Structures are given as structure tokens and as C-alpha cells.
Amino acid sequence: DSGVTQTPKHLITATGQRVTLRCSPRSGDLSVYWYQQSLDQGLQFLIQYYNGEERAKGNILERFSAQQFPDLHSELNLSSLELGDSALYFCASSPHTGTGANVLTFGAGSRLTVL
Amino acid sequence: DQQVKQNSPSLSVQEGRISILNCDYTNSMFDYFLWYKKYPAEGPTFLISISSIKDKNEDGRFTVFLNKSAKHLSLHIVPSQPGDSAVYFCAATLTGANSKLTFGKGITLSVRP
Numbered sequence: 001d002s003g004v005t006q007t008p009k010h011l012i013t014a015t016g017q018r019v020t021l022r023c024s025p026r027s028g029d030l031s032v033y034w035y036q037q038s039l040d041q042g043l044q045f046l047i048q049y050y051n052g053e054e055r056a057k058g059n060i061l062e063r064f065s066a067q068q069f070p071d072l073h074s075e076l077n078l079s080s081l082e083l084g085d086s087a088l089y090f091c092a093s094s095p096h097t098g099t100g101a102n103v104l105t106f107g108a109g110s111r112l113t114v115l
Numbered sequence: 116d117q118q119v120k121q122n123s124p125s126l127s128v129q130e131g132r133i134s135i136l137n138c139d140y141t142n143s144m145f146d147y148f149l150w151y152k153k154y155p156a157e158g159p160t161f162l163i164s165i166s167s168i169k170d171k172n173e174d175g176r177f178t179v180f181l182n183k184s185a186k187h188l189s190l191h192i193v194p195s196q197p198g199d200s201a202v203y204f205c206a207a208t209l210t211g212a213n214s215k216l217t218f219g220k221g222i223t224l225s226v227r228p
Contacts, residue, residue: 002160033216040220042121042218042219042220042221043206043216043218044218045215045216045217048215056215092158102147102208102214102215102216103164104161105161106151106158106160108158
């Protein structure tokens, strides 16, 4: 158990629908990162939050949004789903002190299947 | 633009032999490099890292080598064990604020008994 909790583990939905993925970071970690892993692709960075504020944005579609709440858990919202959104979505957390190296701890992922 | 490249999608080695996993990067600003290991149905787990001020870092059976001039790093596993069979991701980052990790596509390592 990495300490990063993601729910749900699996999700099957239809095109056009909206889903919410949830992440609880490791205790004490202030930064949360969302990554997408599609078939034959590496881990694509989507977005980062630090202590409730958006810190960095990657290749995140406009149909996707995220937030980090005061208790530091984060949610990734995916709307108007398309077949191509089927992927593994990983959440990771880190202490992110702003200095030094940043080693991320990953959750087990949420597998989204869009039919 | 793939800033971190793992050009070999798979590698198969015999148990007890050396596994060498390669990674190239294009962004010369990267100053910290990491390897993650991923088993099926699990998230990636941190394996070993190296700062750009070093050219080698060792942790047990795992050694990472960095060649900054070539923008190349490699992970050596000696001796390889069947339990090492997994997907290995190379990642790079800039230390300091905003330090997200940029990952390669991964290499699937199979260690044959």
C-alpha cells in the first residue's frame, strides 16, 4: 500500500457521460498530480495541485477539470466522455517542498472504460 | 514532443544475467532522473534516482548511469530475477518548484527462469 488511495478502481460508462475520479494523497503530502496512461502510451501529465491551488497544467483536455479540497484530497472530473478517454488514470502525491528532488508516490490507478 | 524516450518496448533476459534498460532525453534542463517499476494492476513504484551532478547511483542490485553529454541514462539490474519482470518507466524532472515528472513510454522486462 503506497498510501495514495484512488477510487473507483474500475469504471465503465458510456460516451457523453461524466465521471469523477477521487484521490486521497499520502499523509503529509501537499501536492497531488494526475496522470493518464492510454494504450501503448507512457504516463501523460495532466495537472498538479499544491495545497489547494493549481500549480501546473499538462496535456489536459478542456472537457477535463480537477480540484484539490481543503483536506487535500483531489478529484478529476471527466465530461462528455469519448471512446479515446478510455485509459488508466493515476494520482500521485509528494511533499513538494519547492526545493530539491521531487519523488512522486503513485496510487493504484482508476481504469476507465468508455463504451 | 516526447522529451523522454524509451525506444525499446521490451527486453527479455535470462535469470541471473544483467538487464540493461536504456532511456534518452532531449531537454537539457532536466537535472534529476528517476526509474519507476510497475506491476500489472498496481501503480508505478519508485525504484532509484540520480541527480545530474552524479554519473552513477547504486542501490543493491540496481545501478543507474547518467551520461549528460549524450543525454542518456541506463538502469542495470544485476543479477536479474524473475520477480523483476515488470514495466520500467524512466522519468525526468527539474528540481525545485513545479517539478512534475516527465515519463517515457516504458520498457517491459521479462526475466526467464
